[in-house]
Amino acid sequence: MYEFKLPDPGEGLTEAEIVSWKVAVGDTVAVNDVLLEIETSKSLVELPSPYAGVVAELLVAEGDLVPIGTPIIRIAEFDEPIAGDDSDSVQAVSGPVEDAPVNDGDRYFGSPEDGASASPVNDGDRYFGSPQDAGDGDAPHAPAPAPAQPSAMLVGYGAKPGAVARRARRGGGVVAVPETDQVQEAYDTDKPVSRHTDDVTPSEKLEDEASGEHLPPPGRPPTAGPGNGRPKAKPAVRRVARDLGVDLGMIAGTGPDGLITAEDVVAAASGGTQAPAGDQRLPLRGIRREMFRSMTASLAVPQATAMIEADVSGTVQLLDTLKKRREFDGLRVSPLLVFARAACLAISRIPEINAGYDADADEIVLHGAVNLGIAAATPRGLLVPNIKNAERMNLTQLAEALNAMVAVAREGRVQPYDLANGTFTITNIGVFGVDGGTPILSPGESAIMCLGTIRRKPWVVGSGEDERIEPRSVCTVSLTFDHRIVDGEMASRFLAEVAAIMSNPGLALMF
Amino acid sequence: MIEPEAGPDFVQLLDAGGNRVERTDFSCTAPDVELATDLRDMVLTRRIDSEATALQRKGELGLWPPSLGQEAAQIGSARVLRDPDVIVPSYREHGVAWCAGIDPLDLLTTFRGTGMTDWPSRPDTFHPYSFVIGAQTLHAVGMAMALQRDGLVGNDDAATNGAVVVYFGDGATSQGDVNEAFLFAASYAAPVVFFCQNNQYAISEPIELQSRIPLYRRAAGYGFPGVRVDGNDVLAVRAVTEWALDRARRGDGPVLIEAYTYRMGAHTTSDDPTKYRQNEELDAWRAKDPIARLRAYLERAGAIDQAWTDALDAEAEALAVRLREGCVRLPEPELSDFFTQAYADTPELLLAQRDAHQAYEAAFEEPR
Numbered sequence: 031m032y033e034f035k036l037p038d039p040g041e042g043l044t045e046a047e048i049v050s051w052k053v054a055v056g057d058t059v060a061v062n063d064v065l066l067e068i069e070t071s072k073s074l075v076e077l078p079s080p081y082a083g084v085v086a087e088l089l090v091a092e093g094d095l096v097p098i099g100t101p102i103i104r105i106a107e108f109d110e111p112i113a114g115d116d117s118d119s120v121q122a123v124s125g126p127v128e129d130a131p132v133n134d135g136d137r138y139f140g141s142p143e144d145g146a147s148a149s150p151v152n153d154g155d156r157y158f159g160s161p162q163d164a165g166d167g168d169a170p171h172a173p174a175p176a177p178a179q180p181s182a183m184l185v186g187y188g189a190k191p192g193a194v195a196r197r198a199r200r201g202g203g204v205v206a207v208p209e210t211d212q213v214q215e216a217y218d219t220d221k222p223v224s225r226h227t228d229d230v231t232p233s234e235k236l237e238d239e240a241s242g243e244h245l246p247p248p249g250r251p252p253t254a255g256p257g258n259g260r261p262k263a264k265p266a267v268r269r270v271a272r273d274l275g276v277d278l279g280m281i282a283g284t285g286p287d288g289l290i291t292a293e294d295v296v297a298a299a300s301g302g303t304q305a306p307a308g309d310q311r312l313p314l315r316g317i318r319r320e321m322f323r324s325m326t327a328s329l330a331v332p333q334a335t336a337m338i339e340a341d342v343s344g345t346v347q348l349l350d351t352l353k354k355r356r357e358f359d360g361l362r363v364s365p366l367l368v369f370a371r372a373a374c375l376a377i378s379r380i381p382e383i384n385a386g387y388d389a390d391a392d393e394i395v396l397h398g399a400v401n402l403g404i405a406a407a408t409p410r411g412l413l414v415p416n417i418k419n420a421e422r423m424n425l426t427q428l429a430e431a432l433n434a435m436v437a438v439a440r441e442g443r444v445q446p447y448d449l450a451n452g453t454f455t456i457t458n459i460g461v462f463g464v465d466g467g468t469p470i471l472s473p474g475e476s477a478i479m480c481l482g483t484i485r486r487k488p489w490v491v492g493s494g495e496d497e498r499i500e501p502r503s504v505c506t507v508s509l510t511f512d513h514r515i516v517d518g519e520m521a522s523r524f525l526a527e528v529a530a531i532m533s534n535p536g537l538a539l540m541f
Numbered sequence: 542m543i544e545p546e547a548g549p550d551f552v553q554l555l556d557a558g559g560n561r562v563e564r565t566d567f568s569c570t571a572p573d574v575e576l577a578t579d580l581r582d583m584v585l586t587r588r589i590d591s592e593a594t595a596l597q598r599k600g601e602l603g604l605w606p607p608s609l610g611q612e613a614a615q616i617g618s619a620r621v622l623r624d625p626d627v628i629v630p631s632y633r634e635h636g637v638a639w640c641a642g643i644d645p646l647d648l649l650t651t652f653r654g655t656g657m658t659d660w661p662s663r664p665d666t667f668h669p670y671s672f673v674i675g676a677q678t679l680h681a682v683g684m685a686m687a688l689q690r691d692g693l694v695g696n697d698d699a700a701t702n703g704a705v706v707v708y709f710g711d712g713a714t715s716q717g718d719v720n721e722a723f724l725f726a727a728s729y730a731a732p733v734v735f736f737c738q739n740n741q742y743a744i745s746e747p748i749e750l751q752s753r754i755p756l757y758r759r760a761a762g763y764g765f766p767g768v769r770v771d772g773n774d775v776l777a778v779r780a781v782t783e784w785a786l787d788r789a790r791r792g793d794g795p796v797l798i799e800a801y802t803y804r805m806g807a808h809t810t811s812d813d814p815t816k817y818r819q820n821e822e823l824d825a826w827r828a829k830d831p832i833a834r835l836r837a838y839l840e841r842a843g844a845i846d847q848a849w850t851d852a853l854d855a856e857a858e859a860l861a862v863r864l865r866e867g868c869v870r871l872p873e874p875e876l877s878d879f880f881t882q883a884y885a886d887t888p889e890l891l892l893a894q895r896d897a898h899q900a901y902e903a904a905f906e907e908p909r
Contacts, residue, residue, distance in 0.1 A: 037600025074814025
């Protein structure tokens with residue numbers, strides 16, 4: 031019985047997702063037949079079989095996230111009963127290596143078969159003959175005989191199990207103290223200043239791995255294909271449904287890809303517990319999984335939300351002026367642009383808004399740069415690309431950066447670099463026509479500002495005798511903040527500063 | 542915009558359909574029987590490559606850079622080399638290594654982490670694989686200048702002359718090293734052939750983003766000829782490389798050959814090319830496959846028949862089995878060998894360190 035452990039198909043990966051099995055129990059497989067497809071944070075790859083035999087057991091299921099090195103499949107030798115569990119017999123394949131063909135350069139020059147139509151031209155003085163051409167044709171470099179203890183460790187599996195344990199020092203005997211020990215003593219430290227070579231520390235999981243949706247997924251038809259609305263079932267099952275008077279449209283299939291099975295139909299006919307028809311199950315993959323994870327992680331942070339309703343008429347006027355200026359030719363100029371600039375200015379007064387918590391050092395980090403994230407609904411899903419060093423940009427530069435980012439996001443070409451190291455986020459749900467909301471934090475950031483839609487509303491202006499109601503452009507702005515870092519006063523002051531600039535952009539001159 | 546694969550500047554002697562193309566400037570004089578051996582080399586190289594890729598996927602190799610699709614560029618250029626030419630490869634030249642007589646199992650040791658690049662079957666004239674992008678071009682120019690100083694260039698007896706051929710990719714041309722190498726080679730008229738396999742991508746970066754002009758035209762700026770050859774046409778690669786080598790050996794200086802080809806596989810086994818290129822593009826290049834066109838030509842010419850092809854397939858399969866079985870039996874390296882593999886004459890200091898290391902190792906009990 032062979033057991034195939036999940037290898038690291040990239041470099042230094044720690045886990046992979048089982049996307050689909052290409053074999054089933056009982057299937058006969060040859061060496062290099064594709065067994066399954068897996069997806070890592072780097073790529074989607076097919077894994078070929080190292081063994082020939084009969085599939086005895088699939089040890090992991092599709093959709094599982096599996097650590098590298100986990101046994102994933104058992105393959106029985108042809109004459110082996112599948113029921114037996116003899117997993118300790120995994121061994122390297124052995125064979126007569128010496129008899130196999132070797133690269134002897136030009137010695138094979140010509141056809142592999144003497145006398146074939148292209149007879150070999152053995153001009154022995156040609157360059158690049160085998161280093162041992164003069165020999166009798168034995169392998170120039172037959173591999174050494176198999177090591178006494180065949181390597182049980184595959185290269186792509188990280189640390190060799192058990193190798194971490196140090197061997198005991200032999201008793202007695204005069205041994206020169208290695209230099210590393212001397213250094214260690216000189217520095218009076220308990221920690222080794224160098225490590226024994228097989229004293230391996232397994233690498234940690236890397237954060238911020240590049241991730242993203244693939245271009246055309248090779249050979250994987252979309253699960254919910256161009257639906258013709260017809261429930262998926264084989265003809266025989268349709269017949270059963272017709273006989274039993276069951277509407278297939280009311281049944282949620284339990285077969286692969288939602289296929290309705292005969293059992294499903296019978297269960298439905300007998301009034302058995304029916305799964306609600308039309309349920310669609312979406313796998314948590316790629317960006318969707320990322321959103322799921324980051325939003326779940328966000329809930330670990332105690333957060334609160336404050337709101338302000340701001341008169342942004344001044345900004346609306348400013349935008350009209352800007353749109354006519356040559357510097358903004360070809361650029362989309364929107365209230366978001368002024369909000370972004372206003373936020374950067376307000377952050378310069380309340381730096382805690384643009385901060386994070388460094389758990390390792392147990393310190394709050396007030397970021398020097400504002401890497402301004404803009405939550406974007408892209409074809410790939412929710413993404414928050416950020417503009418690096420937004421605080422250093424004037425309005426024109428910021429407009430260019432925003433326009434470039436929107437274009438990239440719209441084409442679905444956002445790069446991992448654009449997604450990494452954000453420090454503050456703006457989410458503009460106003461574009462969907464809603465008045466406001468209470469966003470939750472992007473992990474690692476201390477605040478997120480949410481913009482509602484800008485509406486013409488009655489607004490009380492003036493005071494005393496002069497008090498009157500005027501139609502104004504009004505917008506609700508909310509700020510969700512990490513209450514461990516930002517208190518209510520800071521949040522309120524930040525919102526008030528932003529609202530003041532939006533109402534009267536000239537105030538920006540005071541920053 | 543000039544079509545990259547058309548016009549007189551694109552040297553092609555065998556089109557994608559396997560038909561010979563006549564030209565006045567370059568021609569391939571190799572007889573069909575010799576071209577049949579090229580086909581064999583290309584098929585076996587492809588089999589080595591696919592088996593190594595599979596071995597990586599099974600966890601037996603840490604990494605593998607596939608050469609799929611670049612066989613004609615590699616075999617065609619390697620087969621026109623002779624003593625005392627020197628080969629300086631990058632890390633994807635499995636076909637060149639094959640032609641140089643290197644046991645493919647030796648290649649695997651590097652990617653399994655059981656060997657240094659000092660492969661037992663490596664002849665002195667084949668430099669170890671270089672993994673630092675483009676750095677080997679500078680080494681190659683130095684070796685070419687050494688050939689000059691050894692009196693192995695420009696002699697009346699052409700058979701005694703040699704040249705260096707250095708392999709690199711389109712991505713490497715963006716490196717400072719490569720441009721320095723061009724400059725030095727031009728200034729010293731060094732006998733070096735810069736063999737650039739333009740496989741269209743520097744990992745994921747398409748060549749259009751790296752160069753405003755076709756790569757072969759860069760040579761003019763340094764003052765030596767540049768030629769763009771169909772890298773999927775083994776006949777054209779042979780002809781152009783032979784011409785460039787003769788020129789270099791004569792003492793007429795360097796040539797840049799841009800072998801226009803396509804990496805049909807991933808950059809390495811860690812890479813997923815579906816993320817940055819479309820299937821249509823791959824299909825278009827598959828139609829220009831170097832092996833298919835040569836096979837079609839040779840079959841029509843009657844140089845090979847079904848029996849020949851069957852025998853070759855069997856040979857390729859046996860080679861794959863040998864790699865598969867040999868890979869897992871590659872011996873683990875001894876750390877103490879490490880001390881003596883960097884220098885021809887190991888310095889005293891390193892020998893002392895090796896002895897100290899061995900004494901240290903001996904101070905432990907046997908592993909249980």
